[in-house]
Amino acid sequence: MGFSRWMARVATRQASGLTMPAALLAAAVMAVFVLALPDLAHAQGAVRSVHGDWQIRCDTPPGAQSEQCALIQSVVAEDRSNAGLTVIVLKTADQKSRLMRVVAPLGVLLPSGLGLKLDNQDVGRAGFVRCLPNGCVAEVVMDDKLLGQLRTAKTATFIIFETPEEGIGFPLSLNGLGEGYDKLP
Numbered sequence: 001m002g003f004s005r006w007m008a009r010v011a012t013r014q015a016s017g018l019t020m021p022a023a024l025l026a027a028a029v030m031a032v033f034v035l036a037l038p039d040l041a042h043a044q045g046a047v048r049s050v051h052g053d054w055q056i057r058c059d060t061p062p063g064a065q066s067e068q069c070a071l072i073q074s075v076v077a078e079d080r081s082n083a084g085l086t087v088i089v090l091k092t093a094d095q096k097s098r099l100m101r102v103v104a105p106l107g108v109l110l111p112s113g114l115g116l117k118l119d120n121q122d123v124g125r126a127g128f129v130r131c132l133p134n135g136c137v138a139e140v141v142m143d144d145k146l147l148g149q150l151r152t153a154k155t156a157t158f159i160i161f162e163t164p165e166e167g168i169g170f171p172l173s174l175n176g177l178g179e180g181y182d183k184l185p
Contacts, residue, residue, distance in 0.1 A: 056070070
């Protein structure tokens, strides 16, 4: 299934794949990670391990019974040092879903969505689900096919649009993603 089709099924999968308490816990945990990530240097959560270009960061959200960990990498656009992007990969608290959340800078053209290329092959687009004070969030429920593509590709390029004609590419190293994902609790 393509990247863009996942976005059409995110709400359905989350509604059917997560119990309400698990969905609320997953949302609360990601709110902590997303709100705490204006840039990686100021991210809350302890760095548990480093896997290539990725970090596993863990934190216990207020009211949660257990710690939640995520695999995280932040990058800056090659041609715009003031535009950054953070990619967060995690397993939901109930271990039934795998999510990729991408926090893009404010000012992104929301209807164009977030594009993804793996080793210069177009994978598709995902829609933005919400904007927060530090950026706009796109979310994808990852299936085995996408996870396999991410494990075997060398680079990912996430593309945001400021205008319908102008895309900004954020090259992201996939070095260590597979190893880091396997170490996520």
